[in-house]
Amino acid sequence: MNANSEILCDSYKKQNWIKKLFLYFVILLLIVAMAVGISIGASGLGPWDVLSSLIKDTGRNHSIVWMLRLPRVIMAAIVGFGLGLAGAVFQAILRNPLASPFTLGIGSGAGFGAVTVILFFGGGFQTYLIASGAFLFSLISAFLILVVAKMKRASSETMILTGIAQMFLFSSLTSLFQYMGTMEQIQEVVFWFFGSLSKAGWREIGLASAMVLIPFPMLLRHAWDFNLLSAGDESALALGVDVSRLRMSSVVAASLMTAGCICFTGVIGFVGLVSPHITRMVIGSDHRFLLPTSGLVGAVVVVAADILGRTLWAPHVIPIGIVTSFIGVPFFFYLLVKRSKEYW
Amino acid sequence: MLQVIDLFFDYGSTRILEGIGARIEGGRVLSVVGPNGAGKTTLLKCIVRILKLARGSILIEDRDATCISRRELAKYLGYVPQNMPAKIPMTVFEMVLTGRKPYLSWRPSEQDLWITANILHEMDIQDLAMRDVEQLSGGQAQKVLLARALAQEPRYLLLDEPTSNLDLRHQLEVLDMIATLVKNKGIGAMMAMHDLNLAARFSDTILMLKEGKVFSIGTPSEVITPKNIREVYGVEVAVRRDNGYPHIQALHCVIDHSDSD
Amino acid sequence: MPSVLYDINMLHQRPLKKRLLIVGLTAALLLAPQASSAKEAAVTIKDALGRTVHVPYPVRRIVALNSDVLEIVRTLKAEEYIVGVFSEIVREPEFWGGLAKKPKVGSWRDPDLEAITALAPDVVVAYGRNPGPALEQKANLLGIQVLRLDFYKPNKLEEEVRTLGLLLDRRQEAERFCEWHQRHLKMIQERVTRTSHRPKVYIESYSDYHAAGPGSGGHEMCILAGGSNIADSLSIPFPRITPEWVLDKNPEVIVKAASYGNGFSLKTPAHFNQRRDAILRRPAWHHIPAVISGNVHVMDSAIWTGPRAMIGVGHMVRWFHPAFFSDLNPEALHRTYLETFQGVPYKGIFVSDDFKR
Numbered sequence: 001m002n003a004n005s006e007i008l009c010d011s012y013k014k015q016n017w018i019k020k021l022f023l024y025f026v027i028l029l030l031i032v033a034m035a036v037g038i039s040i041g042a043s044g045l046g047p048w049d050v051l052s053s054l055i056k057d058t059g060r061n062h063s064i065v066w067m068l069r070l071p072r073v074i075m076a077a078i079v080g081f082g083l084g085l086a087g088a089v090f091q092a093i094l095r096n097p098l099a100s101p102f103t104l105g106i107g108s109g110a111g112f113g114a115v116t117v118i119l120f121f122g123g124g125f126q127t128y129l130i131a132s133g134a135f136l137f138s139l140i141s142a143f144l145i146l147v148v149a150k151m152k153r154a155s156s157e158t159m160i161l162t163g164i165a166q167m168f169l170f171s172s173l174t175s176l177f178q179y180m181g182t183m184e185q186i187q188e189v190v191f192w193f194f195g196s197l198s199k200a201g202w203r204e205i206g207l208a209s210a211m212v213l214i215p216f217p218m219l220l221r222h223a224w225d226f227n228l229l230s231a232g233d234e235s236a237l238a239l240g241v242d243v244s245r246l247r248m249s250s251v252v253a254a255s256l257m258t259a260g261c262i263c264f265t266g267v268i269g270f271v272g273l274v275s276p277h278i279t280r281m282v283i284g285s286d287h288r289f290l291l292p293t294s295g296l297v298g299a300v301v302v303v304a305a306d307i308l309g310r311t312l313w314a315p316h317v318i319p320i321g322i323v324t325s326f327i328g329v330p331f332f333f334y335l336l337v338k339r340s341k342e343y344w
Numbered sequence: 345m346l347q348v349i350d351l352f353f354d355y356g357s358t359r360i361l362e363g364i365g366a367r368i369e370g371g372r373v374l375s376v377v378g379p380n381g382a383g384k385t386t387l388l389k390c391i392v393r394i395l396k397l398a399r400g401s402i403l404i405e406d407r408d409a410t411c412i413s414r415r416e417l418a419k420y421l422g423y424v425p426q427n428m429p430a431k432i433p434m435t436v437f438e439m440v441l442t443g444r445k446p447y448l449s450w451r452p453s454e455q456d457l458w459i460t461a462n463i464l465h466e467m468d469i470q471d472l473a474m475r476d477v478e479q480l481s482g483g484q485a486q487k488v489l490l491a492r493a494l495a496q497e498p499r500y501l502l503l504d505e506p507t508s509n510l511d512l513r514h515q516l517e518v519l520d521m522i523a524t525l526v527k528n529k530g531i532g533a534m535m536a537m538h539d540l541n542l543a544a545r546f547s548d549t550i551l552m553l554k555e556g557k558v559f560s561i562g563t564p565s566e567v568i569t570p571k572n573i574r575e576v577y578g579v580e581v582a583v584r585r586d587n588g589y590p591h592i593q594a595l596h597c598v599i600d601h602s603d604s605d
Numbered sequence: 606m607p608s609v610l611y612d613i614n615m616l617h618q619r620p621l622k623k624r625l626l627i628v629g630l631t632a633a634l635l636l637a638p639q640a641s642s643a644k645e646a647a648v649t650i651k652d653a654l655g656r657t658v659h660v661p662y663p664v665r666r667i668v669a670l671n672s673d674v675l676e677i678v679r680t681l682k683a684e685e686y687i688v689g690v691f692s693e694i695v696r697e698p699e700f701w702g703g704l705a706k707k708p709k710v711g712s713w714r715d716p717d718l719e720a721i722t723a724l725a726p727d728v729v730v731a732y733g734r735n736p737g738p739a740l741e742q743k744a745n746l747l748g749i750q751v752l753r754l755d756f757y758k759p760n761k762l763e764e765e766v767r768t769l770g771l772l773l774d775r776r777q778e779a780e781r782f783c784e785w786h787q788r789h790l791k792m793i794q795e796r797v798t799r800t801s802h803r804p805k806v807y808i809e810s811y812s813d814y815h816a817a818g819p820g821s822g823g824h825e826m827c828i829l830a831g832g833s834n835i836a837d838s839l840s841i842p843f844p845r846i847t848p849e850w851v852l853d854k855n856p857e858v859i860v861k862a863a864s865y866g867n868g869f870s871l872k873t874p875a876h877f878n879q880r881r882d883a884i885l886r887r888p889a890w891h892h893i894p895a896v897i898s899g900n901v902h903v904m905d906s907a908i909w910t911g912p913r914a915m916i917g918v919g920h921m922v923r924w925f926h927p928a929f930f931s932d933l934n935p936e937a938l939h940r941t942y943l944e945t946f947q948g949v950p951y952k953g954i955f956v957s958d959d960f961k962r
Contacts, residue, residue, distance in 0.1 A: 005461035042850035067888035184811035238423035240415035285433040317845040
């Protein structure tokens with residue numbers, strides 16, 4: 001019996017090792033994608049120029065690498081990581097494969113916030129004012145979900161219904177404001193909903209990474225709780241998880257992450273939904289591995305989508321939000337059809 | 345010893361449990377019986393604190409259970425739900441390992457893995473270990489849920505109708521397994537049971553609930569009587585003795601108790 | 606997000622309309638008044654979509670669905686025939702005066718046919734492509750004529766003004782405006798052809814990092830003003846580009862469109878200057894010649910395409926070819942336009958100040 005037990009333990013450890021291996025693989029993939037990302041651009045600076053410009057100050061090239069390409073690629077990675085991670089968290093706490101920052105209305109809330117600023121405070125459309133509006137309203141929409149959840153019980157169905165309802169509410173308010181807007185405002189709003197990485201500078205990166213990286217350890221610490229939650233609220237409660245509190249605090253953390261990401265870049269859809277699914281198909285749903293890997297997959301997806309968006313039709317830029325959906329959806333269909341088992 | 349003292353539970357304004365008292369001792373099996381809606385499952389859920397009691401107290405080894413943290417409580421009480429929730433994206437091994445959650449922080453220790461593997465062997469489900477939970481049959485699933493509760497190394501097991509979805513063979517298998525565990529490990533078990541004959545055969549004590557109140561408590565022979573069953577279930581039965589256990593045979597419904605189903 | 610999709614469509618209406626014009630629509634006047642049994646006369650004309658439209662002659666009840674046609678009606682001194690206006694007019698009461706009090710018929714993008722019917726107009730004038738063809742489908746059922754005129758491209762403007770002048774029986778007024786417009790446009794054109802230098806220009810539309818490509822009004826104006834649009838090889842009217850691409854193209858001048866309600870009501874150029882400074886501060890753009898020399902400008906949408914595009918072009922040539930056009934005073938042109946043709950006092954701010962280091 002002891003020998004058999006050892007075999008069981010070993011095969012479990014081997015599985016974890018494979019999961020870890022995949023995590024490292026995605027990290028490698030991200031590094032490669034980012035390297036490609038900073039080696040490509042309209043001015044034709046190749047990898048060697050970039051490398052030398054990274055180190056020594058070569059004037060114009062140095063500016064291109066340090067002020068344009070690096071911020072763009074790093075922002076893409078952070079936003080992708082945040083959205084991928086937030087999506088995995090939402091899917092875990094709501095036990096629903098459809099949950100994501102956008103299907104819960106947090107994206108619509110952010111959009112509405114941005115539109116409000118563009119319409120009513122829009123002198124110069126300063127990035128930070130729009131970002132604050134988006135940030136504020138995405139938190140308001142997360143707060144709305146929490147309030148309704150608190151009033152009823154914090155069941156996942158209540159939260160999802162609240163999310164869907166407010167998605168429609170904020171979308172219609174956004175449309176109303178757009179309807180009232182001038183040509184310039186409408187254009188600004190439409191492009192906000194396409195998502196953009198061009199406006200990201202180092203300061204935005206600092207803020208966004210703070211919003212993503214500060215809640216990250218807290219969420220990771222609850223990885224086991226998320227695992228337990230997947231067997232139902234009651235089992236989780238019986239195994240010592242304070243389910244309501246976990247759900248509340250995770251919604252806050254994941255919303256902060258989402259808000260911190262999209263307030264600077266606009267809507268980058270589908271990443272938050274699809275990254276956790278891709279990851280789950282490969283490594284299953286032990287959240288100790290699923291959470292970081294889903295974030296990293298999100299980062300790879302956004303960095304890669306940005307590269308495609310900049311190169312497919314250069315010098316036209318296909319907006320990032322369009323590319324992620326455009327590439328993400330068919331890929332997702334492929335996975336859905338191809339998968340060997342019900343993984344959810 | 346786990347004591348339930350004068351326990352009340354309300355669902356909204358409806359009283360579900362009223363003044364329940366019971367005690368579970370190590371190495372003994374207590375079955376809770378009663379018609380649908382009598383409050384069997386609710387009682388179990390109150391004890392593991394899935395539901396919050398309105399009044400009353402639960403003492404575990406003379407400690408007030410409400411003062412124990414959830415995590416600590418999970419080391420005392422193992423809960424086996426009635427059904428495996430649909431679509432759990434885990435393998436059997438992972439699922440049983442989650443029973444170690446009250447003990448582990450991030451990385452399961454060698455000991456945690458060891459305990460998990462041993463339980464799978466003890467229950468003879470080691471072949472299922474790397475299978476996905478959702479591929480299991482009803483009997484296998486019930487065993488996995490039981491295994492998870494055992495991984496908690498609890499002093500008390502609370503089982504919600506452990507035989508409800510099983511065929512005849514699996515019913516006996518699971519109950520035998522529980523009886524063995526209780527005897528060998530000195531665990532105290534509390535089961536919500538539908539089948540009075542199985543309850544009578546596998547329990548030391550039977551607690552009969554009627555409309556949220558204790559109607560009768562005692563040994564199977566004391567509780568399983570035609571009179572009690574007529575009163576509680578509204579059914580006329582004949583009780584025979586079979587290998588020392590009371591065995592009932594349902595005859596017909598009592599007309600003026602048509603409200604109980 | 607259904608709402609967003611909807612609005613993307615709306616946004617693309619305008620460039621589409623412009624592209625169509627370039628494809629070569631003609632608002633040719635075809636026939637003289639027809640004989641008819643009743644006393645009522647009618648004309649048949651070709652509109653911006655190349656369709657033949659029968660309109661009573663002279664038109665005495667007109668619904669104007671956008672500000673461009675309304676400006677032209679005012680130029681033709683035919684305000685009295687306006688019976689209905691687009692609802693957005695209330696944003697600019699100062700500029701429109703009494704016209705802002707006329708009955709509203711809903712948004713220029715989505716007019717209310719019921720309100721229009723109630724006004725029993727001889728004709729409804731709308732842009733070529735916005736609102737969409739659904740307008741005709743419904744209007745025809747109600748027996749209302751829709752005339753599509755764009756008034757946006759300086760080269761086609763005069764033709765369309767003459768068409769409207771004919772319909773409203775204001776041929777003299779139309780000629781007067783066309784003569785003025787032609788004279789100044791020609792002067793600018795002649796001088797531009799004499800200069801060989803075509804400075805590279807980055808024209809940015811309302812949203813940051815969106816160029817004005819072929820098919821956009823900004824592009825047309827840039828060409829008229831003797832500039833070389835760095836986006837002229839791109840394929841859509843408002844392409845998104847990367848900051849690096851602009852940097853790589855080394856533009857000598859940067860012009861950005863902006864609208865803050867209406868330049869007419871502005872008292873300071875602060876908004877425009879703010880936006881100009883934001884461009885000057887964009888990361889890594891300090892290597893761009895236009896930024897180094899401070900040749901960066903922001904222009905109000907009132908003189909950016911539309912009937913006043915010629916004034917916008919006037920500003921552009923001064924930025925593109927300062928030596929050749931030192932005597933050109935676009936403000937004076939604008940004053941004439943507002944005071945003589947629009948009958949409103951000259952005021953407002955329409956461009957950012959020249960940048961001085």
